[in-house]
Amino acid sequence: MDFDLSEEQTMLKDSVERLLADQYGFEARKKHGAGKAGYSDRMWQQYAELGLLALPFAEEDGGIGGGATETMLVMEAFGKALILEPYFASIILAGGVLRHAGNGEQKAALIPAMAEGGLKIAFACAEPQGRYDLFDVETTARKDGDGWVIDGKKALVLHGDSADKLIVSARTSGNARDEDGISLFIIDADAEGVSRNGYPTQDGLRAAEITLQSVKAGPDALIGSKGTAWPVISRVADEAIAALCAEAVGCFEKMHELTLEYLKTRSQFGTTIGSFQALQHRAVDMFVELEQSRSMTMYASMLATGDDAVERARAVSAAKVQIGESAKIIGREAVQLHGGVGMTMEYAIGHYFKRTTMLDILFGDANHHLKRLAQLDGLIREDS
Amino acid sequence: MDLRFTEDELAFRDEVRSFFRQALPASIRDNIVAGRHTSKEELVTWTRILHDKGWAVPHWPVEHGGTGWSPIKQYIYLEEMSQAPAPAPLAFGVNMVGPVIYTFGSEAQKNRFLPRIATLEDWWCQGFSEPGSGSDLASLKTRAVRDGDHYIVNGQKTWTTLAQYADWIFCLVRTDPEARKQSGISFLLVDMKTPGITVRPIQTIDGGHEVNEVFFDDVRVPVENLVGEENKGWNYAKFLLGNERVNIARVGVSKERIRRIKELAAKQRVGGERMIDQPEFREKVAAVEVRLKALEMTQLRVLAGEAKREKGTQDPASSILKIKGSEIQQATTELLMDVVGPYAMPYQPEEAIDGRNEPDIGPDWASTIAPAYFNTRKVSIYGGSNEIQKNIIAKAILGL
Known part of the structure; x- marks a missing residue:
C-alpha cells in the first residue's frame, strides 16, 4: 500500500495548479465565463498545451496514458479553481466512451483532434424520464440502409450546446429500461434533425436539452457493437x-x-x-x-x-x-x-x-x- | 499511488488470519460474538497464546519483543484480530505504559516491567482522571511528597478501568504544587498491593462493572518507580495519549459488528419479511458502512505516512480517527438496537444468566444489545472527549 505520488504525478499536479493559480482567480473566472460558450477557449488551448486533454488516452491512440490517479489530481485542481471548461463533459465522459468502446478508426479520427483542443464531444446519455438511470433509454435508432435513423430526447447533456459532436445512447432493441439493447452512436452536433436547447446550470456551467428527429447516422457512427452499450x-x-x-x-x-x-x-x-x-x-x-x-x-x-x-x-x-x-x-x-x-x-x-x-x-x-x-x-x- | 495491499501484505494477512482461526479458543470467540465481556482468565490465556507465537507486542521495539512489522502490517494484524473476533491485548499495558517505559524508563524499569507486560503477568490500570479533573486533566490534585527513598501519595483517581484485576497502576501525580499546572506533574508506577490503596467499584448505566475509583491514603511508593524525571510527567502523558494511532479508530471492531448486524437482521422478521430484505434497513446499514470505509482509508493514509514522518509529528488526518471511530461504534450499537426491537427490554445481566438454568427471555443473542448500546456512549467521552478532540484540531491544525 502506497499513498505517495510519483515524481511525474507531482509535476503534473504542480503544473496544473500553477496554471490555474496564475489564470483562474475568482475575478478571472468571471471573464472566462462571459462569452457565449460559457467558458474560455483560450484556457482550453492552454489545457491542450499542458497535455491535459490528452491525459487519459492511451499513448498509441495519441494520448499520454494517464491513469486514475492522474485524473484525480487534475480534477481536484479543477475543483479548487472552479473551472468552467468542458473537461469533464468532453475528455472524461465522451473520451471515456471512445477509450472503452471506440474502434481503431474512430479513435484515430477523434482522439488526436480532441487532445489538440480542436474537437469537443458531449455525451448524451440521460433522458428526461430516466432520472439517474442511464439504462432508461427511449430514444431509438433503427436501421436505414447501411446506416441508422435516430429519434428521441436527451436531457441535461453537459456542454451539449457548444460541442462539435455528440455521442448518443439509443435503443436498437428491447423495451425502455432494459439494460440490453442499447447502442451508442456518434453524430455531428449540427446534423440535420438535431435541435439543441442550451442553458446555464445553477453552478455557472452549461447543459442542453437535445431533440433528435430522424437524425441520419452512417454505418461508421456505431460505437462498439450493437445492443451491448450498457x-x-x-x-x-x-x-x-x-x-x-x-x-x-x-x-x-x-x-x-x-x-x-x-x-x-x-x-x-x-x-x-x-x-x-x-x-x-x-x-x-x-x-x-x-x-x-x-x-x-x-x-x-x-x-x-x-x-x-x-x-x-x-x-x-x-x-x-x-x-x-x-x-x-x-x-x-x-x-x-x-x-x-x-x-x-x-x-x-x-x-x-x-x-x-x-x-x-x-x-x-x-x-x-x-x-x-x-x-x-x-x-x-x-x-x- | 497504489492503495491495494501488496502481495507481501496479502500473504501476511492470510498468515495472521489462519493463525487466529487455529489458535483462538472457541469459547473466547463465542463470548465476543455474543457481545459478552472477556474475563480476566480469558484475556490472560489469549495473551499467552500470542506471546508464545511472538506476537504479543508487535509494535514494540524488536529488542523488547516487537516484530519489526511496518505500520500497515500492524494494522492488518489488529484488524484481523478484531474480526476473528479475538480480544485485544490489554491496552493499559501494551499500548500505554509499555511504550512509556521503553521510551522514558530506566534500564531497571525496562527489565523489570516490560517482559511481564507482554505476558500479562502484570495487569496494569491507568490512574489519570480524578473527580475534579476530567477534560481538564492537568488540574489533577493527587499529591506525591518526597520522603527519603519514597513518595507519599495521597488523593483519588477515578474511571479506573478494570482496576479490580490490576497488579499495578500508572499514575499522574502532582509533585510540585507551586509550578504551572502542567509542569508540576510526575509519572509514577504503583504496586496495587501497597497499603493505603482502596478500590471501589463504579457501576455503569449498562449494569456492568468496568470502572472504579481508586483511593490513595499515605501510599508509600519507592522513588525508583518514578518514570523519567520528576515534574516531566505531563510530557510522558502526552506521548502516551498520542501514541495509540494504529487502532484508535477501531475499524476492525466496527466491521465485525456490521457483519453481526447483517447476520442477526437475516434472522429477524418484520411484517412478514426478513429485516435484512427491507430496503430502509439496508440503506441505514450501508450509510454506516460508507462512513466506516472512509475512516478505514483515512486510517491507512495516516499509517502509510507514519514511516516517513518526523518523529513526534502527527498527520493532521490522525486527529479525526478518534471522533469518527467513536461515532461509528455508537452507530453500530444503534443499528443493533433496531435489529433486536422489543426484546431489548428484559434486563438480564451476564451474572444472572451464568447462574441460572432456565433459558433466556427472548432470543439468546438479545440480552447484551441494550447494555452495549448504553455502554458504548463512553467511547466519545474517554481518551479526550470528542469536544476536546475538536478543540485540539481547531487549535493545532486549523490555527484558530
Missing part, C-alpha cells in the same frame, strides 16, 4: 463519478480554506470570530468531512478502473454517498460561517456551494447511490 455506459459513468468526487474534494478544500481565512479575519465583539468555540467546532466538522471525502475519493479512484463491475459499483457508489453528504455539510457550514457575505454573488464561497450541490446531483445523488450500494449488499459482507 456495460460501456456504466463503466464510463463509474469512472466519471470518481472524477466528480475528485473535483468535489478540490472544491471542499478551497471552501474550507476560504472559511478559515474568514474566521481568522472577521472581527465582531472586539475579537476574531474564529476565537468562538461554537464556530471552531463547525470548522472542525468541515475539516473532518473534507478528509473523509478525500479518503473515499482515493478509494473510488483506485477501484473505478477495475474490471469487476460489482466491486467497482460498490466503491463508486460509496464514494458518491460520502461526497453528497459532505457537500451538504460543508456547503451549509461554509455559507453559515461566512454570514451575510456568503449569500452574495460577488463572493466566491457561494459559487463553490452551488457547484458542489450540482456535483452531488450529477450521475446520481447520495440517495440514489445509497440505494444502489444497499442493493449490492454493501461493502462489508461475509466474503469481504
Whole structure:
C-alpha cells in the first residue's frame, strides 16, 4: 500500500495548479465565463498545451496514458479553481466512451483532434424520464440502409450546446429500461434533425436539452457493437463519478480554506470570530468531512478502473454517498460561517456551494447511490 | 499511488488470519460474538497464546519483543484480530505504559516491567482522571511528597478501568504544587498491593462493572518507580495519549459488528419479511458502512505516512480517527438496537444468566444489545472527549 505520488504525478499536479493559480482567480473566472460558450477557449488551448486533454488516452491512440490517479489530481485542481471548461463533459465522459468502446478508426479520427483542443464531444446519455438511470433509454435508432435513423430526447447533456459532436445512447432493441439493447452512436452536433436547447446550470456551467428527429447516422457512427452499450455506459459513468468526487474534494478544500481565512479575519465583539468555540467546532466538522471525502475519493479512484463491475459499483457508489453528504455539510457550514457575505454573488464561497450541490446531483445523488450500494449488499459482507 | 495491499501484505494477512482461526479458543470467540465481556482468565490465556507465537507486542521495539512489522502490517494484524473476533491485548499495558517505559524508563524499569507486560503477568490500570479533573486533566490534585527513598501519595483517581484485576497502576501525580499546572506533574508506577490503596467499584448505566475509583491514603511508593524525571510527567502523558494511532479508530471492531448486524437482521422478521430484505434497513446499514470505509482509508493514509514522518509529528488526518471511530461504534450499537426491537427490554445481566438454568427471555443473542448500546456512549467521552478532540484540531491544525 502506497499513498505517495510519483515524481511525474507531482509535476503534473504542480503544473496544473500553477496554471490555474496564475489564470483562474475568482475575478478571472468571471471573464472566462462571459462569452457565449460559457467558458474560455483560450484556457482550453492552454489545457491542450499542458497535455491535459490528452491525459487519459492511451499513448498509441495519441494520448499520454494517464491513469486514475492522474485524473484525480487534475480534477481536484479543477475543483479548487472552479473551472468552467468542458473537461469533464468532453475528455472524461465522451473520451471515456471512445477509450472503452471506440474502434481503431474512430479513435484515430477523434482522439488526436480532441487532445489538440480542436474537437469537443458531449455525451448524451440521460433522458428526461430516466432520472439517474442511464439504462432508461427511449430514444431509438433503427436501421436505414447501411446506416441508422435516430429519434428521441436527451436531457441535461453537459456542454451539449457548444460541442462539435455528440455521442448518443439509443435503443436498437428491447423495451425502455432494459439494460440490453442499447447502442451508442456518434453524430455531428449540427446534423440535420438535431435541435439543441442550451442553458446555464445553477453552478455557472452549461447543459442542453437535445431533440433528435430522424437524425441520419452512417454505418461508421456505431460505437462498439450493437445492443451491448450498457456495460460501456456504466463503466464510463463509474469512472466519471470518481472524477466528480475528485473535483468535489478540490472544491471542499478551497471552501474550507476560504472559511478559515474568514474566521481568522472577521472581527465582531472586539475579537476574531474564529476565537468562538461554537464556530471552531463547525470548522472542525468541515475539516473532518473534507478528509473523509478525500479518503473515499482515493478509494473510488483506485477501484473505478477495475474490471469487476460489482466491486467497482460498490466503491463508486460509496464514494458518491460520502461526497453528497459532505457537500451538504460543508456547503451549509461554509455559507453559515461566512454570514451575510456568503449569500452574495460577488463572493466566491457561494459559487463553490452551488457547484458542489450540482456535483452531488450529477450521475446520481447520495440517495440514489445509497440505494444502489444497499442493493449490492454493501461493502462489508461475509466474503469481504 | 497504489492503495491495494501488496502481495507481501496479502500473504501476511492470510498468515495472521489462519493463525487466529487455529489458535483462538472457541469459547473466547463465542463470548465476543455474543457481545459478552472477556474475563480476566480469558484475556490472560489469549495473551499467552500470542506471546508464545511472538506476537504479543508487535509494535514494540524488536529488542523488547516487537516484530519489526511496518505500520500497515500492524494494522492488518489488529484488524484481523478484531474480526476473528479475538480480544485485544490489554491496552493499559501494551499500548500505554509499555511504550512509556521503553521510551522514558530506566534500564531497571525496562527489565523489570516490560517482559511481564507482554505476558500479562502484570495487569496494569491507568490512574489519570480524578473527580475534579476530567477534560481538564492537568488540574489533577493527587499529591506525591518526597520522603527519603519514597513518595507519599495521597488523593483519588477515578474511571479506573478494570482496576479490580490490576497488579499495578500508572499514575499522574502532582509533585510540585507551586509550578504551572502542567509542569508540576510526575509519572509514577504503583504496586496495587501497597497499603493505603482502596478500590471501589463504579457501576455503569449498562449494569456492568468496568470502572472504579481508586483511593490513595499515605501510599508509600519507592522513588525508583518514578518514570523519567520528576515534574516531566505531563510530557510522558502526552506521548502516551498520542501514541495509540494504529487502532484508535477501531475499524476492525466496527466491521465485525456490521457483519453481526447483517447476520442477526437475516434472522429477524418484520411484517412478514426478513429485516435484512427491507430496503430502509439496508440503506441505514450501508450509510454506516460508507462512513466506516472512509475512516478505514483515512486510517491507512495516516499509517502509510507514519514511516516517513518526523518523529513526534502527527498527520493532521490522525486527529479525526478518534471522533469518527467513536461515532461509528455508537452507530453500530444503534443499528443493533433496531435489529433486536422489543426484546431489548428484559434486563438480564451476564451474572444472572451464568447462574441460572432456565433459558433466556427472548432470543439468546438479545440480552447484551441494550447494555452495549448504553455502554458504548463512553467511547466519545474517554481518551479526550470528542469536544476536546475538536478543540485540539481547531487549535493545532486549523490555527484558530
